[in-house]
Amino acid sequence: DAGVTQSPTHLIKTRGQHVTLRCSPISGHKSVSWYQQVLGQGPQFIFQYYEKEERGRGNFPDRFSARQFPNYSSELNVNALLLGDSALYLCASSLGQGAFSPLHFGNGTRLTVT
Amino acid sequence: GQQLNQSPQSMFIQEGEDVSMNCTSSSIFNTWLWYKQDPGEGPVLLIALYKAGELTSNGRLTAQFGITRKDSFLNISASIPSDVGIYFCAGHIIQGAQKLVFGQGTRLTINP
Numbered sequence: 493d494a495g496v497t498q499s500p501t502h503l504i505k506t507r508g509q510h511v512t513l514r515c516s517p518i519s520g521h522k523s524v525s526w527y528q529q530v531l532g533q534g535p536q537f538i539f540q541y542y543e544k545e546e547r548g549r550g551n552f553p554d555r556f557s558a559r560q561f562p563n564y565s566s567e568l569n570v571n572a573l574l575l576g577d578s579a580l581y582l583c584a585s586s587l588g589q590g591a592f593s594p595l596h597f598g599n600g601t602r603l604t605v606t
Numbered sequence: 607g608q609q610l611n612q613s614p615q616s617m618f619i620q621e622g623e624d625v626s627m628n629c630t631s632s633s634i635f636n637t638w639l640w641y642k643q644d645p646g647e648g649p650v651l652l653i654a655l656y657k658a659g660e661l662t663s664n665g666r667l668t669a670q671f672g673i674t675r676k677d678s679f680l681n682i683s684a685s686i687p688s689d690v691g692i693y694f695c696a697g698h699i700i701q702g703a704q705k706l707v708f709g710q711g712t713r714l715t716i717n718p
Contacts, residue, residue, distance in 0.1 A: 496648070525704065525706075527706075534610075534612075535649070535706070537703075540703040540704050540705065547702060547703040548704070548705060549703070582648050584648075589704050593704070594637070594639055595639075595651070596651060597641075597649045597651075599646070
């Protein structure tokens with residue numbers, strides 16, 4: 493079975509530009525979450541979507557936005573890119589919303605902002 | 607906000623040795639999870655712990671959920687070269703959103 497798939501795998505953008513990252517969850521999973529992982533640190537929570545509704549947002553500026561589509565895939569959008577947005581962006585999916593639904597991660601999109 | 611303190615930050619061991627790492631927190635979590643991350647890849651789930659005091663094994667890996675729900679440890683027995691990587695603990699919170707709070711990671715290096 494396919495795991496969580498993310499595209500693109502790598503991306504280079506210039507400061508001020510906009511970027512869209514895409515994620516397809518594991519088949520049957522209805523929850524998608526986004527995490528940012530800066531080099532040398534653990535992932536940080538950005539957003540969670542369940543049944544196409546935003547359920548939570550981490551401590552990230554409004555330049556970050558996301559959405560979930562009817563097929564449960566998701567997009568993360570970042571506007572007005574800053575050098576500090578350079579990171580590995582991870583998407584995770586889970587079957588449901590509860591404590592017995594562990595998150596499964598994709599391999600991420602490596603974003604470099606120059 | 608919630609924070610997890612994971613230790614040690616790095617370990618250098620000989621192949622065949624046992625490994626132990628742990629996480630502590632000032633907050634209570636519903637679930638504790640342990641992940642392993644290899645270079646260029648996303649974290650892979652190793653073990654999920656759902657009940658305080660629970661002890662769970664996955665092959666050579668054993669993890670326990672602390673009685674107070676504020677700590678967890680992961681042991682790896684008889685380490686092999688493919689155990690090299692970064693291990694993360696994560697506390698699972700459900701407060702409106704389903705959210706993981708990660709530790710800083712333990713980098714495991716194995717000398718053959």
